[in-house]
Amino acid sequence: MTNDELQLLREFRAGIPAPDEATRRRIYAQATRGRARARRSWWRLPSVVVAAGVATAAVAVLLISPWSGSDGGLVQRALAAIGDGPVVHLVTEYAPSTVYVNLKTGRESAGTLRTETWFDRENDRYRSIETQGGRLLDDQLGTYRNRRGNQVTAATHFFVALATGLKSSSAKLVGRGTFDGRPIYWLRLGFSEVGVDAHTYKPILFRSRSGKRYLYERILVAKAIGYDPSDFERRGPKQMPAFPGQLAAGYAFGSTDRAANGTVVRAPWLTAGTAVAGLRLRAVTPFTIRKTKHRFSYGAPRPEAIHGLALVYGSPSLAVATALPTPVNVYGRPRDALAATRFTTVYELPHAPRTPPWFGVPAGSVEIQSGYTTVGSHVVRTPWIGYLSREGRDITISTPLGPHALLRIAHGLHVGRSGSA
Amino acid sequence: VGHSFDEVFAAEFEPLHGYIRRRLGASAADDLTAETFAVAYRRWGDLDPARPVRPWLYGIATNLIRHQWRKERRMLRAYARAGAEAPVAADDTAVDRLDARMERAPLAAALSELRREEREVLLLHAWAELTDAEIAESLSLPLGTVKSRLSRGRQQLRNRLGLGGQVEATHLSTIEGQP
Numbered sequence: 001m002t003n004d005e006l007q008l009l010r011e012f013r014a015g016i017p018a019p020d021e022a023t024r025r026r027i028y029a030q031a032t033r034g035r036a037r038a039r040r041s042w043w044r045l046p047s048v049v050v051a052a053g054v055a056t057a058a059v060a061v062l063l064i065s066p067w068s069g070s071d072g073g074l075v076q077r078a079l080a081a082i083g084d085g086p087v088v089h090l091v092t093e094y095a096p097s098t099v100y101v102n103l104k105t106g107r108e109s110a111g112t113l114r115t116e117t118w119f120d121r122e123n124d125r126y127r128s129i130e131t132q133g134g135r136l137l138d139d140q141l142g143t144y145r146n147r148r149g150n151q152v153t154a155a156t157h158f159f160v161a162l163a164t165g166l167k168s169s170s171a172k173l174v175g176r177g178t179f180d181g182r183p184i185y186w187l188r189l190g191f192s193e194v195g196v197d198a199h200t201y202k203p204i205l206f207r208s209r210s211g212k213r214y215l216y217e218r219i220l221v222a223k224a225i226g227y228d229p230s231d232f233e234r235r236g237p238k239q240m241p242a243f244p245g246q247l248a249a250g251y252a253f254g255s256t257d258r259a260a261n262g263t264v265v266r267a268p269w270l271t272a273g274t275a276v277a278g279l280r281l282r283a284v285t286p287f288t289i290r291k292t293k294h295r296f297s298y299g300a301p302r303p304e305a306i307h308g309l310a311l312v313y314g315s316p317s318l319a320v321a322t323a324l325p326t327p328v329n330v331y332g333r334p335r336d337a338l339a340a341t342r343f344t345t346v347y348e349l350p351h352a353p354r355t356p357p358w359f360g361v362p363a364g365s366v367e368i369q370s371g372y373t374t375v376g377s378h379v380v381r382t383p384w385i386g387y388l389s390r391e392g393r394d395i396t397i398s399t400p401l402g403p404h405a406l407l408r409i410a411h412g413l414h415v416g417r418s419g420s421a
Numbered sequence: 422v423g424h425s426f427d428e429v430f431a432a433e434f435e436p437l438h439g440y441i442r443r444r445l446g447a448s449a450a451d452d453l454t455a456e457t458f459a460v461a462y463r464r465w466g467d468l469d470p471a472r473p474v475r476p477w478l479y480g481i482a483t484n485l486i487r488h489q490w491r492k493e494r495r496m497l498r499a500y501a502r503a504g505a506e507a508p509v510a511a512d513d514t515a516v517d518r519l520d521a522r523m524e525r526a527p528l529a530a531a532l533s534e535l536r537r538e539e540r541e542v543l544l545l546h547a548w549a550e551l552t553d554a555e556i557a558e559s560l561s562l563p564l565g566t567v568k569s570r571l572s573r574g575r576q577q578l579r580n581r582l583g584l585g586g587q588v589e590a591t592h593l594s595t596i597e598g599q600p
Contacts, residue, residue, distance in 0.1 A: 009548065012443065
């Protein structure tokens with residue numbers, strides 16, 4: 001028995017978005033209140049009264065002497081190392097899960113992503129800059145309270161909470177370790193932890209839980225500084241919602257259009273030929289993405305309807321009728337799980353400037369995303385995805401066959417001739 | 422018990438919430454996840470230190486989900502009606518609605534046709550990623566029963582999905598051609 005049905009089930013499960021932090025906190029509160037309700041019976045009343053008294057005393061002690069406690073003043077020293085200015089300034093780095101391959105030289109690189117944020121607590125202003133290899137990708141301004149999606153990193157949440165909430169809250173020492181050969185203390189606040197240098201007390205590593213795993217970010221700067229208006233002036237591109245190394249936020253679905261049968265697909269468009277990487281070209285299908293509230297409404301200004309082309313490659317033994325994953329997802333992860341495991345598809349769109357994920361790919365290179373991804377504590381198998389721009393087209397290659405097949409297709413892409421489709 | 426409640430909550434909240442959400446939908450997931458952890462919190466002191474926590478937690482969730490079997494059946498039938506507006510809750514996201522409408526129809530249909538006992542074991546295996554022994558612990562069943570239910574469930578799913586043969590696709594508009 002093969003594992004196809006289990007694979008399908010896991011992919012079905014993997015589509016679930018993670019609950020947000022607010023939901024997590026609310027459910028935690030509900031769950032733990034449940035115990036309190038259960039204990040509210042008359043014979044337990046004395047112990048409840050005693051417990052309440054102890055809790056009140058503990059809170060009072062915290063308010064009087066917020067930084068002293070079982071950590072021996074560590075939290076206080078860590079806070080002193082951060083400073084007490086009104087603006088939280090944070091610079092973190094993390095390695096993306098993708099790699100860029102230069103198609104001419106074959107050289108691989110994984111540009112480290114750097115996020116720099118400023119949060120003005122007093123005026124609720126927020127700025128975030130994303131750079132990769134020193135190149136500015138994203139520059140956002142907004143308010144912290146009205147933040148959206150990826151605009152505020154988990155590390156920023158943590159430090160804002162640390163700087164604004166600790167005096168009445170519960171950061172605590174939860175362990176020790178080493179990072180870059182330096183001993184560190186782990187301080188936990190909520191569901192995230194920061195590694196504090198044991199000698200300087202500066203925060204140098206941040207981690208947040210994702211299922212059973214931790215996601216790590218190196219901290220380069222974490223300071224609470226004075227207000228400087230120039231920190232809140234945007235200098236780079238505006239409102240880029242997706243970063244290299246991640247899937248673009250959401251899907252951009254296109255529909256195959258029956259009325260398009262017999263229409264002419266105009267050059268220039270690209271093909272990897274009738275056979276590549278042991279696969280044969282099975283179908284060439286035009287598709288259309290129509291701009292709606294939820295679909296492809298971000299990135300560079302886009303026309304109302306975008307006409308693209310999908311080349312579907314597969315084994316000659318597979319049925320042509322199953323060839324095109326539908327609805328079309330130009331980011332390369334078909335919602336049809338069966339198609340995703342059987343076919344290799346090349347999606348082509350007219351090039352649009354400053355549109356992720358193609359925007360982040362260096363010229364002449366292809367960005368490759370691994371065919372394994374983690375959803376919470378689950379590792380799921382997904383197609384290998386490649387993004388590149390060439391000859392005025394933004395191209396996505398989606399294949400279950402692995403990075404070598406993907407690279408062979410990327411190498412093989414060349415301008416096709418006009419043809420009847 | 423080797424772990425504190427907070428540690429278990431931190432590690433298991435997201436997977437458990439996702440598991441319940443896929444089975445019963447977004448609106449029920451919050452309530453049932455909260456209820457599962459509330460039961461766990463209340464019984465924390467009674468937990469045998471020798472027992473692993475995860476199967477115990479999913480056992481609680483499974484019992485709660487069983488009371489919602491009508492909702493699960495409605496959910497799977499909604500998924501199965503690809504192309505139609507699925508009756509999702511008002512607070513479900515656009516992605517949920519797309520999910521319900523556009524994909525996985527055959528899989529959802531096949532799941533809805535499985536016997537509850539087999540579906541339960543299969544989903545604990547594939548979605549909660551429990552081992553056979555953990556499922557046995559979770560459902561208080563003999564290991565052999567778990568193995569046979571899992572095997573039957575998988576086989577039935579394969580048969581219903583036609584995974585041995587050609588897969589039908591009726592909504593495609595493919596155009597053969599050469600560049």
